[in-house]
Each structure stands twice: as structure tokens, then as C-alpha cells.
Amino acid sequence: MSSIGFEIDADITRAWTPPSRVYTDPVVYEAMRERIFARSWQFIGDAEQARVPGQVHPFTMLEGCLDEPLMLARDRDDRLRCLSNVCTHRGMVVCEHGGVEAGLRCRYHGRRFGLDGKFVSMPEFEAAADFPAASDDLAGVDLSQWGPLLFASLNPSVLFDSWIGPIRDRVGWMPLEEFRLDAGRSRDYLVQANWALYCENYLEGFHIPFVHASLNDALDYGSYRTELFEHGSVQIGVDAGEGATFDLPASSPDHGASIAGYYFWLFPNLMLNFYPWGLSVNVVKPLSVDRTRVSFMTYVWDESKLDVGAGAGLDRVEREDESVVELVQKGVASRLYDRGRYSPTREQGTHHFHRLLASSLSA
Numbered sequence: 001m002s003s004i005g006f007e008i009d010a011d012i013t014r015a016w017t018p019p020s021r022v023y024t025d026p027v028v029y030e031a032m033r034e035r036i037f038a039r040s041w042q043f044i045g046d047a048e049q050a051r052v053p054g055q056v057h058p059f060t061m062l063e064g065c066l067d068e069p070l071m072l073a074r075d076r077d078d079r080l081r082c083l084s085n086v087c088t089h090r091g092m093v094v095c096e097h098g099g100v101e102a103g104l105r106c107r108y109h110g111r112r113f114g115l116d117g118k119f120v121s122m123p124e125f126e127a128a129a130d131f132p133a134a135s136d137d138l139a140g141v142d143l144s145q146w147g148p149l150l151f152a153s154l155n156p157s158v159l160f161d162s163w164i165g166p167i168r169d170r171v172g173w174m175p176l177e178e179f180r181l182d183a184g185r186s187r188d189y190l191v192q193a194n195w196a197l198y199c200e201n202y203l204e205g206f207h208i209p210f211v212h213a214s215l216n217d218a219l220d221y222g223s224y225r226t227e228l229f230e231h232g233s234v235q236i237g238v239d240a241g242e243g244a245t246f247d248l249p250a251s252s253p254d255h256g257a258s259i260a261g262y263y264f265w266l267f268p269n270l271m272l273n274f275y276p277w278g279l280s281v282n283v284v285k286p287l288s289v290d291r292t293r294v295s296f297m298t299y300v301w302d303e304s305k306l307d308v309g310a311g312a313g314l315d316r317v318e319r320e321d322e323s324v325v326e327l328v329q330k331g332v333a334s335r336l337y338d339r340g341r342y343s344p345t346r347e348q349g350t351h352h353f354h355r356l357l358a359s360s361l362s363a
Contacts, residue, residue, distance in 0.1 A: 004031045005362045008354045012347070016339040018354055020332040023194040028361075029289040032196075036268050036360045037065055039157040041164075043270055043283050044082070046148040046181060050074045054100040054115065058085050058093070061152065064287040068154060070141060071095045073104070075115040082143035082152045083117040088136045104138075113138055147176025148299075149281070157360075158231060166229040167264050171274050173249050178301055179278055185298035187315075191322050193329035195269060195286040196357065198294065201325050202282075203265055203349035205235055211320050218243050218310040219260060226349045231356070233349040235263040243309015244276040260310035265349065267356045275311030277302050290329055294318070 004027065009015035022028055042062055049057040050072040061068040069085040071094070087094050092108040103120060104113040112120040117138035125131055142153045144160040146168060151160065191198055201207065205224045209216045223238035239245045239260040248255045262274040271282035278301035285293040296314065300306065307313075331337060342351050 004028050006358050008351070008358045010355065012342050012344045012351045015342055015351060015354075017342065017350075018196075018339070018357065020334075020338050022357075023197055023329065023332045024289060026289050029194075029286070031361060032286070033065055035363060036357075037062060037286070039153070039155050039360075040268050041144070041151045041153045041156060041158075041160060041266070041270075042066075043281060044070075044072075044150050044152045046150055047080065047145065048148065048181070049098075049150075050080055052100065053078050054102065055098070056095050056101055056104070056115070057098045058095040061154070062285055064285055064293060066154070069093055070152065072143075072150070073115045073117070079116075080143065080145075081116060082141040082150075084139040084141065086138075087111055088119070088138065089122065094138070148179065149176070157363075163231050163266060166232065166234075167266070167272060170234065170253075170264075171262060173251065174274065175301070176279075179299035180301075182298045182300045185300070187296055189294045189296070189318055189322060191292045191294055191325060192290065193292060193322075193325045194290055194332075195284050195292045196353075197325050197328050197332070198284050198292055198321075199265070199269065200350040200353055201321055201328075202263075202271060203233065203235070203353050204343075204347045205237075206343055206346035207324065211324055212317055214313055215310060215317055218312070228348060228352050232264060232266040233352055234265075235349060237261040237263065237310050239309060244305040244311065245309070246276050265353075267353070268360075273311075275305070276309075277305040277311055280311075280314060 006018050006022065044059060044061065053074055053076050055074050057072040059070055061070050071083050071085040072080060073083055074080045085093055085095050087106040087108065089106065089109055089111045092106050094104050094106045094113065103115060111122045114120055117140055119132045119136040142156055144151050146164055208219065209221055218240055220238040220240045224235065226233055226235050237260045239258040243260050245258045245260055248259065264272040269284040273280040273282065279299040281297040281299065283295045285295065287293055
């Protein structure tokens with residue numbers, strides 16, 4: 001295999017984890033940026049950011065990793081688009097501030113665009129041959145929506161419906177349109193570790209009894225299970241007896257069970273954690289080979305169930321995870337360590353992630 005690629009045996013009982021260079025080599029990290037993240041679906045916020053016709057909202061996709069200047073623009077016909085925020089003349093950022101606009105105008109040389117991204121006009125270009133062309137329009141970016149949640153991709157390697165489908169099928173009965181962002185409960189964490197180490201820690205409940213005392217008290221560890229699907233997985237936490245649980249509809253495959261939390265993960269870096277009180281969206285943002293920002297965005301549905309059971313104390317759980325993952329980053333840099341093995345009963349989600357990682361890097 002090359003210095004970038006690696007293989008993970010499909011048989012978890014025989015498989016070895018990725019080589020340590022995956023977490024420490026800047027060359028591998030750069031390959032991940034282009035082969036994985038530039039082709040992925042990314043959570044970009046919610047529809048409230050461009051709620052009314054004429055509203056625009058500039059943002060940077062996966063800041064610190066892709067650093068792609070984009071904007072949301074809702075035109076006068078109430079159609080929401082995601083557009084490149086780079087002027088097609090000389091590369092200036094077009095939309096610098098959010099607001100309600102009749103159109104878009106680059107303040108560098110006055111090039112104008114419609115809210116659909118189409119070129120409108122440009123001063124001093126009367127003598128330019130074959131102008132304007134289609135390339136003078138702002139490039140459109142794939143945009144999809146589930147409830148109030150927005151997702152975009154620069155060059156998607158998978159259809160959005162295939163990617164989000166298993167989650168929508170499992171918890172689509174929840175009234176996402178009623179969920180509201182609680183900025184006071186949302187925050188970012190800086191983790192001194194590779195992004196993949198953070199994801200693989202999330203993807204197994206094996207460590208819960210050893211690292212998370214309070215969470216272990218809230219969940220029935222013996223009933224904790226992982227289910228895999230093509231582009232992700234879900235960990236299902238069963239209440240230990242005292243916390244809040246979902247009032248599941250008869251159509252749910254989990255109807256009758258005391259479910260305290262659904263922990264969904266979508267490749268490569270998105271966690272959608274559903275609790276009886278609402279949703280915690282976690283986005284893992286690579287900053288360098290050994291540095292990661294994790295953004296927690298809290299969407300509340302039922303305030304009466306906050307701070308109870310498995311959905312309580314998320315900040316404490318995060319800090320406990322950080323301390324472990326940062327020590328693992330130090331460990332994988334050891335000259336005496338390269339690869340490990342999997343628990344066939346407890347690390348199915350991590351094994352699945354590693355297989356997707358290996359497949360994407362070899363593509």
C-alpha cells in the first residue's frame with residue numbers, strides 16, 4: 001500500500017485498526033481534506049439563516065479545513081440556494097455581511113449578480129469578447145434540507161437521500177420543524193487530537209463504563225447496541241430506569257423500549273444525537289493533523305426533559321472524551337505502536353468507520 005492508503009479486513013474478528021500514520025502524517029491529512037471532506041455533505045446551519053425572500057447569509061464551509069467561501073441566498077420567488085461567494089471577475093468575496101438585498105454587488109469592481117447567482121452587469125467590459133459566459137455566473141453548490149437543518153456539498157460522492165435516509169426513516173416521526181436552536185447551550189471545543197480519533201471514540205460505547213461514570217449510571221450498558229448502515233451507524237442507548245425516554249410511535253421499530261438516546265453518525269464527521277428533549281448536532285472540524293474543533297449545536301424541542309438522564313451533562317461527557325482522545329493522540333505517535341485489534345462485540349461502529357475511511361482514501 002502507499003503511504004496514504006491502508007486496508008481494513010471486512011471480518012472484524014480478524015481486522016487490525018489503521019496504522020498510526022493515519023493520525024500523525026500531514027500527507028495523509030492533506031489527502032483526507034481533498035478525497036474525503038471536499039466530497040462530503042456538511043451541516044451548514046438551519047433555514048433561519050436565510051428566512052425571508054431577499055435574505056443572504058455568507059459563511060465558510062468547514063472553516064479551518066476546506067475554508068470554502070459560500071453564501072445562502074433566498075430569491076424573490078422564495079427559493080433558497082447555496083452559492084459560491086467568490087466574484088467571477090478577480091476572486092473577491094461578494095457578500096460580506098448578511099441582510100436583505102435586492103441583488104448582489106461586488107464592492108471591488110462593481111460586478112453584479114442576481115440572488116440566483118446569475119451574472120447581471122459589469123462596468124468597463126463593453127469591449128470584452130465573448131462576454132458574459134456561463135462561467136461569469138456564481139457557481140451553485142448542492143444544497144439539501146431535512147426539517148430546518150441545511151446540508152451542502154461541493155462535490156458529493158453520495159446522494160443526499162442515501163446519506164440521510166436511514167436517520168430520517170428511524171426518527172422522522174419527530175417534529176424537527178418545532179426544534180429551536182438554543183445558542184446558550186451551544187459551544188465549541190478545541191481538541192488536541194486528530195479528527196478521526198475523535199470520531200472513532202464516539203463510535204463505540206465500550207469506553208462508557210471506564211470513562212463516563214454519570215452516563216454509565218443513566219444507561220443500561222448491557223442493552224447498549226450499535227446498528228450499521230451504508231454511510232453511517234446508530235448507537236442506541238437504553239435508559240437505566242430513572243431518566244427521560246422517548247414516547248415512541250407504534251411505527252417505530254423500537255416501540256415499547258425505554259430509549260434514552262439515539263446517537264447517529266454520518267461519514268465523515270457528523271453526529272446527530274437525539275434525546276427526548278431534542279437534538280445535539282456535533283460537527284467534527286479538522287484543523288490540522290493533530291488539532292480538531294468540535295461544534296455542539298443544541299436544538300431544543302421539550303424543555304421539560306432537559307438535564308435529565310442520558311441527555312444531561314453533555315459538557316461533562318465531552319470533557320471526559322477530550323481527555324482520553326488527547327492521550328490517544330500522544331500514544332499513536334509512539335515509535336512502539338502501530339496497529340491494534342477490535343472488540344467484535346463492542347467496536348462495530350469504529351470498525352465500520354475505518355473501512356469507510358480506507359475506501360475513501362484509496363478512491
